[in-house]
Amino acid sequence: MTSPSVDQSILIIGGGTWGCSTALQLGRRGYKNVTVLEAHPMPSPISAGNDVNKIMEEGAHTKNESDEEYVWNHMHEVSTKYWKEDPVFAPYYHNTGIIFSAATPEVFEHVKTWIVGNEAEYEKLEGAADFQKTMPKGVLTGDFPGWQGFWKRNGAGWLFARGALMSAYHEAVKLSINFVTDERQGKVTELLYSSDSGRVLGAKTADGSLHHADWVILTAGASADTFFDFEDQLRPTAWTLAHIPLTESENALFKDLPVLYNPERGFFIEPDAENHELKFCDEHPGYINLERDVGPGHDGQQHSVPFARHQIPLESEERMRRFLRDTMPQLAEREFSFARVCWDSDTVDRQFLIDRHPKWRNLVVAAGGSGMGFMLSPCVGQLIADTLEESIEHRLRKGLRWRPEQAEGRDWWATQDRYGGNGKVTDFHDVKGWTNGRKGEAPNVGGTGSTLSKACE
Structure with a gap:
């Protein structure tokens, strides 16, 4: 078995960011029998792509790049073309610029490495006055204690994530891709295997239905390794975000702002046009939820298990408000309108995993977004389709391979080159309390509780 014909049946498990991008690619390539199984209505409330905005950086190939750099640069270059030219994606890219910054000399030295070779594109920022001039008067009113940074006015900004996700979904539907989005009919509980043939036969859903297919593509995000053993290649890791409501006048003032990103404090992006809410995040090495016996074939191995929760740990709220006090103290004590944990999966080298499974050769595995899965998702869908067709370029295949x-x-x-927080990865079982960031709320005490749910990127 090498590659499918356009008439063969293909099953995509997971209708989040990568699932929709893959469905779009297959539809554009003329495949006629593609079904996407997703446990939630579109857009899935637990998809990392169901968000008001994500950071975007344009990219291209460079001279004398290593094999590792080649893979990243290829994905950046191809995705940039999609975000700027493809009618499905282009309306959702806002080229407002970006600010990279740090609050301590140690982390600023790390930030400097991000602009090597492109220094001419950035303007140095040092001190509150420099940061304040990057945005309209009245936005950045903080003292920026110890902050230094670089400002890139073009070639970066943010993506309206939910809009782009739904745009890819709607276009895929127009191309006759079948989406089953239901908590029973679309929720996959297990894969179906044939040991004799070395094939995955399909999937079983929560209603007991068996969905057979010639080919299966797993795009289940942070929950991917609950289906079979990834041999520790994935570490589902969570971060935290919140929204603050703005007044009409504030919303107008905050429009078209560059992204402000600090790897040890947090980041924010301009408010969404629909609800006039400012999304912002605290930065930290991440949370994991360590459990055992989480799925078929794991044999009691330790894994991080995703769950959905529209609250954040108390210490995360404290970090968020510290970030606001540094940058926008006028908002620092305002109640949050929304808060949640958001999951992704880290590979060991933070490179994506997109490959045919070594044992089940009609199974394409796509996982390990490692914090950059949405920005590069247009190219990821293309790479998944190329992997299915065995037409993927050798250097890309090598870099994205199954690599236990x-x-x-x-x-x-391992913090994997991330900063902020207490400088450590934290187990959710050690969280002392949870909050939604509203005054008068009695914080929930304890660990993950009864909110466990599969999460799809």
């Missing part, structure tokens, strides 16, 4: 050798002896507590 990297995960031998994996350190589950």
Whole structure:
């Protein structure tokens, strides 16, 4: 078995960011029998792509790039073309610029490495006055204690994530891709295998239905390794976000702002046009939810299990308000209108995993977004389709391959070049209390509670 014909049946498990991008690609390539199974109505409330905005950086190939750089640069270059030219994606890219910054000398040295070779595109920022001039008067009113940074006026900004996700979904539907989005009919509980043939036969859903297919593509985001053993290649990791409501006048003032990003404090992006809410996040190495016996074939191995929760840990709220006090103290004590944890999966090297499964050769695995899965999702859908067709370029296949050798002896507590918080990865079981950031609320005490739910990127 090499590659499918356009008439063969294909099953996509997970209708989030990568699932919709893959469905769009297959529809555009003329495949006629593609079904997407997703446990929630579109857009899925637990999809990382169901969000008001994501950071976007344009990219291209460079001279003398390593194999690793080649993979990243290829995905950036191809995705940039989609975000700027493809009618499905282009309306959702806002080229407002970006500010990279840090609050301590140590982390600023790390930030400097991000602009090497492109220094001419950035303007140095040092001190409150420099940061304040990047935005209209009255936005950045903080003292920016110890902050330094770089401002890039063009070639970066933000993406209206939910809009782009739904645009890809609607276009895929127009191309006759079948989406089953239901908590029973669309929720996959297990894959179906044939050991004799070495094939995945399809999937079983919560209503007991068996969905057979010639080919299966797994795009289940942070929940991917609950279906079978990824040999420690994935570490589902969560971050935290919140929204603050703005007045009409504030919303007008905050329009078309550059993204402000600080890897040890947090980031914010201009308010969404629909609800006039400012999304912002605290930065930290992430949370994991360590459990055992989480799925078929794991044999009691330790894994991080995603769950959905529209609250954040108390310490996360404290970090968020510290970030606001540094930058926009006029908002620092305002109640949050929304808060949640948001999941992704880290690979060991934070490179994506897109490959045919080594044992089940009609199964394409796509996982490990590692914090950059949405920005590069237009190219990811293309790479998944190329992997299915076995037409993917050799250097890309090598960089994205199934690679359990990297995960031998994996350190589950590795910060993976992330800063902020207490400088450590935190287990959700050690969280002392939860909050939605509203005054008068009695914080929930304890761990993950009864809110466990599969999450799809």
